[in-house]
Amino acid sequence: MSDPVIGPRQAPLRTAEVARESGYSVQQVRDLERLGVIPPAARAGNGYRSYAPLHVHALRAYRGLAGAVGPVIARQLLTELRTGTVTEAASAINEVHVRLARERGESLRAQQALRAIQAEADTPEFEQDAERDSDAMTITELSRALGVRSSTLRFWEQEGLVTPERVTSLRARRYDLSAIRTARIVAALRSAGYGIPAVREIVGSLHRLDGAQEAQRVLRERLDRIALRTVGLLRAGTDLAAVVTAAREPAAV
Structure with missing residues (x-):
């Protein structure tokens, strides 16, 4: 041309x-x-x-x-x-x-979060801790830990992204370590700009043997697209x- x-x-x-x-x-x-x-x-x-x-x-x-x-x-x-x-x-x-740089930074942070979460889940201590009720969180505690609103966690629940346990006659939510780990991944992906359908697909893949690798692949592809843009x-x-x-x-x- x-x-x-x-x-x-x-x-x-x-x-x-x-x-x-x-x-x-x-x-x-x-x-x-x-x-x-x-x-x-x-x-x-x-x-x-x-x-x-x-x-x-x-x-x-x-x-x-x-x-x-x-x-x-x-x-x-x-x-x-x-x-x-x-x-x-x-x-x-x-x-x-600036917007492109911010998207790249968010995706890199999500990538790092996934690696840290996966490394944590691969330790013997994680499986032992997962069986302890003392490590579970209420919706208020988890929202504070993630820096999101309680209403956001309820929305994620409605969308099938994070499934808490329910206890007491008041049906208060309680999140065990597995749910907390998933919530952290969802928070990382959402902060990287992923929409609900994409997050649902990635979270669903985490239950497969190649789940973590698939999630990382999706983030790498996003970084490649940002580079092309x-x-x-x-x-x-x-x-x-x-x-x-x-x-x-x-x-x-």
Whole structure:
């Protein structure tokens, strides 16, 4: 894919040329224009669309942003980049990088938590302690230990993620060591950004012989996806800069 000429060449671009330079189809270019991803194209006397190099930059920038944070947020960001100040635009782009870094950090912490929990479960002391009632926790104690609300634990129970024991006529919840271990894994995965269905699948796999390995595999795949999203955002850097610059220099569009 060749770079469009921004300097000497200012000739209008046809829809097919914009599609070729941006990597989108002609119909996608029109759809993305309709959605506001790129500014409205000028119209020639014959009614045909007439684009500028800025449109190509905006489409490439959108590809990188959409891969990093999703299409909806990417559309919002491009609007901000075109309408805000340079400081605001730079801050918005920086926030995307921060978001990806935060997701990576959360996934790494979840990965470390799973390793620690698995190492703990593999010790003879864990099996011995699992039989002692004194090591069980109430819902209040467990919520404090995990840093979540009691209502969150009840929600996880409703979703089949963590199953406590019930004692006394008041049906008070009690969590044995096995349930506590599962709750810790759920908390680690949720903090890493996993949705309930994904967490349910991973927790279900823990009961198999390869459960811990499967959970680690899922986290490694997430880290790989975050890395790809980050690289895509980096590749879009020049195009993002062109969008920000052109928005403040109308004569260059």
